[in-house]
Amino acid sequence: MQQTELAELFGIAGMKEEARDFLEDLGSRIAARRKELGLTQIELAARINATQKIITSYERATCQIPVWRLPVLAEALGMSVEDLLGATKISRGRGRESKLEKQLDRVKQLPRSEQQFVIRMLDNALAHAQ
Numbered sequence: 001m002q003q004t005e006l007a008e009l010f011g012i013a014g015m016k017e018e019a020r021d022f023l024e025d026l027g028s029r030i031a032a033r034r035k036e037l038g039l040t041q042i043e044l045a046a047r048i049n050a051t052q053k054i055i056t057s058y059e060r061a062t063c064q065i066p067v068w069r070l071p072v073l074a075e076a077l078g079m080s081v082e083d084l085l086g087a088t089k090i091s092r093g094r095g096r097e098s099k100l101e102k103q104l105d106r107v108k109q110l111p112r113s114e115q116q117f118v119i120r121m122l123d124n125a126l127a128h129a130q
Helices: 003-009 017-036 041-047 052-059 067-076 081-085 099-109 112-129
Strands: none
Touching: 017 052, 017 081, 041 052, 067 081, 099 112
16 A cells, blocks of 8 residues: 555545644654664554554654554653643743753653652652751
């Protein structure tokens, strides 16, 4: 099946240019993060209970990702749904992000097991600081 036929099958052939651009950016973010984590498409597919073909179609933007799969995909990639979608941060009125906010964002990017390790370390440090 050719890419054009797939696009028609999954309903993205007549999609507006902005939506198509969004899906392409999303696919690029998925591929970049997967590679950053050293995962193959097959390994990522196993993490979200899908096939390698599905991951390929997400990364190439040949089909739309079901909304219910976004949190699962974000978790498998160790990121928030907002980061997966490329949402920009809303300013909190203070201008630049504080160092703590930047560090928390870095922790959010870690795999779940590493996040839990950092949280335990923080809990321990805070318990001794009081």
